Amino acid sequence: MTSTVVIERFDPAATAAGFAAYHDVLVASQDADRPGEPRLPAAELAGRLAKPLPGMGPAAHWAAHRGRELVAFAQVHFLEAENSGIGLTDVVVHPAARRAGIGTALLRAVLPELRARDRQVVEGWQVVADTAGERWAEALGFRTVRTIVRQALVVAGVDASRWDVPVPAGYRLRQWAGAAPADVLDSYAVARGAIHDAPLGESGYRWPEWTAERVRAYEGEARAQGLEQRVVVAVHEETGAVAGLTEVCSHPRRPDWGYQRDTAVIAAHRGHGLGRCVKAHMVRWLLAELPGLARISTTTGAENAHMIRVNREIGFSPERTMLAVRRDLAQPPGWTRPVS
Known part of the structure; x- marks a missing residue:
């Protein structure tokens, strides 16, 4: 139950233990939603946290702990220039902790910061089609605004x-x-x-x-x-x-x-x-x-x-279909209710 979950701002790189737990949740989620795709190495994740990719803007993180265990996190990139109205948000929940309202609680915790930075829209670009993430986004009123084909060229096979x-x-x-x-x-x-x-x-x-x-x-x-x-x-x-x-x-x-x-x-x-x-x-x-x-x-x-x-x-082959989802922040029904 989320009543036993504590959500707070989080620096994934602050401690070795915190970073390891963050990486574990990411890898477990990837294994569940993107089977067959090579895992993101810890060193690559650390580099991305230290220096986000060009054009992504500053980032903020929240973590959900159940007891001492990190079970989920949210990452928001505050895009800039033409896209300064968008809060690009990724919510990742360990497969063993899903269907308990933790992802919704994380999203609710992010809202004040989105509004403080004058974001009118929250978008997510990492939703894998036909997974729990797609069903969760639909339940919260997100709509799919773009379908994305992910392809890979595996050198040895071409x-x-x-x-x-x-x-x-x-x-x-x-x-x-x-x-x-x-x-x-x-x-x-x-x-x-x-x-x-x-x-x-x-x-x-x-x-x-x-x-x-x-x-x-x-x-x-x-x-x-x-x-x-x-x-x-x-x-x-x-x-x-x-x-x-x-x-x-x-x-x-x-x-x-x-x-x-x-x-x-x-x-x-x-x-x-x-x-x-x-x-x-x-x-x-x-x-x-x-x-x-x-x-x-x-x-x-x-x-x-x-x-x-x-x-x-x-030589590129299809890997999976990804979805970009969007929700206007003016009236976010379901985000501010207590989460069961």
């Missing part, structure tokens, strides 16, 4: 010939790690803006408005977090402008894993296979520089059938 993709006529490829070269910075920022055409469903999230200054700020944030950012672009020969791009990040603490970020092609240059070309070239470059790389993960909106197909063509 025929390398899939990455033999020729460069379309009229284009050439460039690549860099870290900062974009000054001579393509402006057109690279424009090309990054092509991601705005990727569907976001009914989520309140908005893609960044990319400018040269914002690109440099993003690159600096990635460096500060220790991320190794690699970019491959297709340059239009006639104009010298960037026509398409793909970005993958990795971290030395997890050399076996790559994180696919944006892939985008400017509308006027679509239909030439540039997306597949830059992504295939990226895989070859990564494997040449990171021989321990075993997996690249990516997420794509379910409506984006074209990119899902491109991913499949270069």
Whole structure:
């Protein structure tokens, strides 16, 4: 019963014991909801807590203890800039402690901080379809605003010939790690803006408005977090402008894993296979520089059938379906009632 549960603000990194308990709950939840997916290593979790991924904003945490046992936690990222009205919230309950109202109690505890930071919306992007998390969110009045396909390229299981993709006529490829070269910075920022055409469903999230200054700020944030950012672009020969791009990040603490970020092609240059070309070239470059790389993960909106197909063509396989859920904070029925 939640009457025996104490919920309070929590710093997962404050003590070794507290961090270990936090990681145990996360891993147990992952095993239940994402079977077959490699567990998040403790070192990677510690790094993410210390330095959240670029664009996530500051974070706050709450923990639910039953006696001395940590049984659940909530994490909120307070997004910034275009998304400063969103509190991005993840509630994780140990499978053995579910169906006791603990997740709802955690969400209720988070509400005052969401309102204090002038958030109008709470969204969650880590709900796995057809699990207890989806049913819980529905019961609390969240609605699904986006369906997301999670795919992974497992290097050992893919025929390398899939990455033999020729460069379309009229284009050439460039690549860099870290900062974009000054001579393509402006057109690279424009090309990054092509991601705005990727569907976001009914989520309140908005893609960044990319400018040269914002690109440099993003690159600096990635460096500060220790991320190794690699970019491959297709340059239009006639104009010298960037026509398409793909970005993958990795971290030395997890050399076996790559994180696919944006892939985008400017509308006027679509239909030439540039997306597949830059992504295939990226895989070859990564494997040449990171021989321990075993997996690249990516997420794509379910409506984006074209990119899902491109991913499949270069060796990505579907893992599971994720849901983004949303609830306006103006009238949250059921959140403020005592929890049974």
